[in-house]
Amino acid sequence: DVKVTQSSRYLVKRTGEKVFLECVQDMDHENMFWYRQDPGLGLRLIYFSYDVKMKEKGDIPEGYSVSREKKERFSLILESASTNQTSMYLCASSPPLRGTGNTIYFGEGSWLTVV
């Protein structure tokens, strides 16, 4: 089975703190994704990566950055956390998507509260 592991399930951080959300996948997938989930807004793509050290902005990249130094690991960074970044963050991975219909697999999610 595909396993996408998000190391922190629940975090509480203070406004202005730097926050790291870590994600590891064990299926040698090329693609990795970070989504944000908010009630009534569904899932919104923050960033994705299709290879090591490669990244592309999604729909809502402002206030976030990412790092992919190894194929299995994709980190989401909040440089200076703000209260409007309180949300559920979902990491996902997949084989190549373009023209394939391959499936994206999700981790269990990280609940971040910024106070």
Place this chain on the structure above:
Amino acid sequence: AQSVAQPEDQVKVAEGNPLTVKCTYSVSGNPYLFWYVQYPNRGLQFLLKYITGDNLVKGSYGFEAEFNKSQTSFHLKKPSALVSDSALYFCAVSTSNTGKLIFGQGTTLQVKP
């Protein structure tokens, strides 16, 4: 532009009754369609997908979905609902031309005993 619509925020059914969760899509090109389920405080779990071929797709936990090209729909169905099916359901679409998966807003399914 690609888009996915789930017209119902919430669907309520009685246990044992059939259920339908609706999804319509708008894409240019041939669609790849997906259903995911999310239980409380959990991530999304893949249920089923349509890529090509038979319009009726069977997936996990007894769910199935029917692809209807003329109506641009991909409704999720189950013949007999269980209380444990209560969850949030997401429809998603991508196409052969893009590597991007677009999600609907989600539909909360409530199955009453």
